Amino acid sequence: MSGEGKAGDAPSGPLTVRLLDEGTWPAFARLVEANNGVWGGCWCMGFHVRLGKGRTAGQNRAEKEQLVREGATHAALVLDGDDCVGWCQFGSPAELPHIKSRRAYEKDLTALPDWRVTCFFTGKGQRGRGVARTALGGALAEIARKGGGTVEGYPEETDDRSVSGSFLHTGPMAVFENHGFTRTRPISPHRWVVTLTVAPA
Template sequence: MAGDPSYAIAALSPETWPAFDALVQRHNGIFGGCWCIWFHPDGPERGQGAEANRALKRRYVDEGTAHAALVMAGDEAIAWAEFGTPAELPNLHHRKQYDQTKTRDPDYRITCVFVDKRYRRQGLSEVAIRGALDLIARSGGGRVESYPHDLTEQTKKMSSSFLYNGTRRMYERLGFTYDRSKGLKNCVMVTTVAPAQTAGAGATR
């Protein structure tokens, strides 16, 4: 499914907001109405409910400080991968351990991946992440981190509802390398994305 030409990648923007908005609305605001704002800086809307979270996300999109690769099936968004600079996405789980063990900040982070429930188990998380890497390449590339669950030694299957950023194995398939652990059963994965040479070029990993 990762190579299916019927899917296109679109950047989250004021123009694609209606498609993103519809996807989140179909899933009741995502993770209890968070609207994928947890990793963003705090704003006055935070903690005021799903509609306030929606307004905060919309404001970040309008300001150009919220980025994501949307997987599009026609005019409908069916998956996304959120990415941004550390300034745009400063909040992380297990932040104290992360700061104590880091040697440098990344240029970009991929912090959340979500797939429409109608399209799961079809490889669309990887399609979304590749889309994010392509958009990062077009923005100049650099060091990219992501923070998936590390289930390499776990035999019990974990519910996909908890895998908000995928798994270590998935990122390894995408060319990321393991950097270090982060919290319980989470890790830091890294890759370097080369700048795109032309508008149509993809990421080099």
């Protein structure tokens, strides 16, 4: 989920990548809490479950933390020192069943991928540092470590349009293409399915 949230002081040290787990949960949670739960309380649960009326930010937070404890959610966190400045979420279709533009996606679906890259978030003041690019690289490295396979993303093609950050939560096209993804098919006027085959590490 590309965003505009506070992530600490001005850019300083080199960026590193760590996976979301019980040890990195506090850093992840600090960034989310500094941003109203991300998009009004999603807590990066929108691709795990169908969000709707009746669900609260507190419920999303609790369920996300439970998934982290169970090892049932995956994200590459980008850190500046001890501060999380952004992330990229990835996982299997079983973990992340609720993608955007589902009807158009399923219309020409022939086979599910092994992995999905569903969303990105970058903290306010951190843009221009390559946070999304670094996060996607970390996700792909972990996918390779876990055996590789076909990876799908669902980025927004900005072209020459000025696009709100809320539309870029699935990632900008350039970040995916810079990592070697190719466009497979459009699923909305500006959103594409992009794919990459990752070899096992």
